[in-house]
Amino acid sequence: MPAGESIPLYICAPFVIFLILIAVMPLALPHFWEKNRNKAIVSALVSIPVLPFLITRLPVELGRTVEDYISFILLLASLFIISGGILLTGDLRATPAVNTSFLFLGAVICNLIGTTGASMLLIRPLLKTNSERKYTYHIPVFFIFVVSNIGGSLTPLGDPPLFLGYLRGVPFAWTLNLFPMWLTALAIVLVVFYVWDTWCYRKESPADIQRDRAMATPLRVSGTLNLLFLLVVILSVFLQFPFPYRELTMVAMSILSMAFTKKGLRDQHGFTFAPISEVAILFAGIFVTMVPLLTLLRIKGAALGITQPWQFFWLSGGLSSFLDNAPTYLTFSSLAESVTRSQSLAGIPSIAGVRADLLRAISCGSVFMGANTYIGNGPNFMVKVIAEEQGVAVPHFFGYMLYSGLVLIPTFLVITVVFFL
Numbered sequence: 001m002p003a004g005e006s007i008p009l010y011i012c013a014p015f016v017i018f019l020i021l022i023a024v025m026p027l028a029l030p031h032f033w034e035k036n037r038n039k040a041i042v043s044a045l046v047s048i049p050v051l052p053f054l055i056t057r058l059p060v061e062l063g064r065t066v067e068d069y070i071s072f073i074l075l076l077a078s079l080f081i082i083s084g085g086i087l088l089t090g091d092l093r094a095t096p097a098v099n100t101s102f103l104f105l106g107a108v109i110c111n112l113i114g115t116t117g118a119s120m121l122l123i124r125p126l127l128k129t130n131s132e133r134k135y136t137y138h139i140p141v142f143f144i145f146v147v148s149n150i151g152g153s154l155t156p157l158g159d160p161p162l163f164l165g166y167l168r169g170v171p172f173a174w175t176l177n178l179f180p181m182w183l184t185a186l187a188i189v190l191v192v193f194y195v196w197d198t199w200c201y202r203k204e205s206p207a208d209i210q211r212d213r214a215m216a217t218p219l220r221v222s223g224t225l226n227l228l229f230l231l232v233v234i235l236s237v238f239l240q241f242p243f244p245y246r247e248l249t250m251v252a253m254s255i256l257s258m259a260f261t262k263k264g265l266r267d268q269h270g271f272t273f274a275p276i277s278e279v280a281i282l283f284a285g286i287f288v289t290m291v292p293l294l295t296l297l298r299i300k301g302a303a304l305g306i307t308q309p310w311q312f313f314w315l316s317g318g319l320s321s322f323l324d325n326a327p328t329y330l331t332f333s334s335l336a337e338s339v340t341r342s343q344s345l346a347g348i349p350s351i352a353g354v355r356a357d358l359l360r361a362i363s364c365g366s367v368f369m370g371a372n373t374y375i376g377n378g379p380n381f382m383v384k385v386i387a388e389e390q391g392v393a394v395p396h397f398f399g400y401m402l403y404s405g406l407v408l409i410p411t412f413l414v415i416t417v418v419f420f421l
Contacts, residue, residue, distance in 0.1 A: 007296045011053050015289035018046045019323040022282060023375055027397070036277050043285030050289050061291050068167045069287040071247055072326075075163055076114065077276050078233050078250035083117030084271040085226040085261035090219035094130040094212050096197040100190055102126050103142060107151030107186055113230060115152040115159050119379040120269065122147060125219065127390045132212035135200035140387040140394050141403045142193045148379035149371035150185050153178045153363065157234060159377075161320075161329030161366040168333070169352035170359070172238050177356075181364050181419055188411045223265050229253040270389075275382060286327050294334040301338030309361035309420040312336060316362045317369030317412065321376045329366040336362060361420050368412065372404045373397070 021042060025033040032038050054062040092098050102122065110118035123143060130136045152158030155175055156166035162175055236249040306315065316332040336358040340350055349356045370377030374384055374397055387394050395403060 006057065007292050009296075011050060012293040012296060014046045014050050015286070015293050015327075018043070018285050018289050019327065021046070022324060023322050026375065026381075036274065036281055039278060040281045043281055047285040047288040050292065054288070054291055058291055058295060061295055065287050065291050067243055068164065069283065071167055071243060072160065072164060072287075073280050073283065074247045074250045075157070075233075075237070076116070076160065076279060078254045079114040079117045079157065079230075080120075080276045081254045082226045082229045082233065082257045083113045083121055084266055084269055085223045085257050086121060087222040087265050087268055088121055088125045088219060089222070089268075090125055090128070091131070091215050091217045092129045092219065093216045094133050094201075096194050096201050098129065099126070099139065099197050100194045102129070103146040103190060103193065104186070106143070106147030107182075110147055110152040111154040111158040112234060114157055115148050115377065116275070116379045116382070118151070119143075119148045119383050120271075123383050123386050124269075124390070127387060127392055130392075131390075132208055132215055133201070133204050134208060135203050137393055137395070138193075138196055138200065138403070140383055140392060141400060142189065142196075142407075144374075144380050144383050145189055145371045145404070145408060146186065146193075148383055149377050150182070150189065150368050153182050153367040157237060159367045159370075160326040162363060163237075164326055164330055165333065165352070165359070165363065166237070168330075171351070172240070174351055175363065178360060178363055181360070181368075181415055184418065185368060185411055185415060188414060189407060192407055223261050225260055226257050229257045270386070275378070279378060282324075283326070286324065290327050290330060294330055297331060297334040298337050301335035302342035304335065306335060307339050307343070309357045310416050311361075312358050313361040313365040313412075313416060313420050315365070317365030317372075320366045320370045321372035325366040325370040325377055329362060332362045332366070333359065357420075364415065364419075368415070369408075371408055372401065374400055 025042075092102075102125075106118050106122045109121070113121070123140070126139065126143060127136075130139055149159075153162065153175065156163040156170070156172055158175075162170075165175075166172060230253075232253050233250055236246045240246075241249060306312065312332055312335075316328055319328045319331075333354055336354045339358065340353060340355045343355075351359050354362075371380070374380045384394050394400075
């Protein structure tokens with residue numbers, strides 16, 4: 001009997017409960033939730049009851065999940081640590097063209113160092129560039145749209161969901177198939193940003209514009225040795241080093257980065273290990289609790305009647321807006337695997353057991369729509385906090401959603417019509 005045939009629904013409940021807690025706790029109990037120790041307690045309380053079932057009924061799936069978790073966390077940690085040793089400083093003229101170029105650069109870079117790494121690298125110099133202006137309320141919002149989310153869809157290094165797909169058998173270069181969707185979404189959002197920023201720029205006083213010109217200084221990159229360490233990490237993934245050699249390479253490069261980066265450089269970044277520790281704690285619970293549900297969906301998911309790319313795009317995206325996009329990606333890719341197996345349609349290519357058209361929809365939905373709220377993707381809230389620390393006003397939770405509703409939802413409707421209907 002297949003493993004999924006004997007999985008009771010109640011054992012899937014901890015996964016759903018944990019994702020809801022991750023979404024709700026920062027809003028309901030912010031002071032409690034800000035401590036990683038408390039997150040670890042909640043993660044353990046939710047996941048430990050599932051472990052006996054996994055050990056006795058799904059030991060193979062549990063072993064694979066542990067290996068995936070190690071690979072997943074070490075990639076995120078290595079990108080976070082190494083990119084944290086690269087400091088970009090300077091104060092360019094804060095024109096709409098410069099700001100738009102900043103966002104586009106971030107959309108490209110995040111495919112090499114991840115959305116978190118690119119966000120941490122670029123948000124401070126972008127805010128510094130615009131520090132002489134007053135009408136900048138929209139800039140962190142569009143930065144989250146582009147750099148912290150949409151941009152990172154071209155490689156498995158760009159966003160955690162895509163790396164999980166890579167671990168599950170999706171070829172490294174396959175995500176380049178998302179380029180038409182990536183380019184379309186970026187083009188729409190960047191054009192809207194340029195028009196919006198131009199309107200705001202024209203409202204600035206002549207004195208502020210003059211001060212912005214007077215304070216302009218060229219960009220300067222420090223910690224460039226870390227680019228070599230990043231290259232080695234990228235090659236370890238691209239060349240498909242087997243487990244655990246890929247992971248040992250990531251650890252070695254992280255250690256070298258910590259050892260050889262000049263003292264004080266990370267302090268200018270405001271670098272701490274707290275964000276990556278939080279990710280490790282939360283994903284330990286996610287990876288344990290998701291095993292029964294993913295196994296069940298893989299075997300019985302076709303019966304749910306979700307079979308079309310547009311459905312996968314919006315459902316995976318809708319959940320990624322409020323829950324973490326990495327487990328959302330795995331959930332819907334397991335569902336798509338069940339649909340693919342049940343249909344067995346001749347002539348339709350499949351990738352890692354999933355119809356290619358469904359996998360494209362899930363990938364875009366999970367990555368793109370993490371931008372819909374502050375809690376849709378890890379870097380979103382980090383950018384908000386950094387902007388507030390720099391004295392830049394940003395929208396509150398629902399104010400941000402007003403921006404995403406006005407800009408992103410129409411963009412995703414265009415993506416749906418052009419690519420997924």
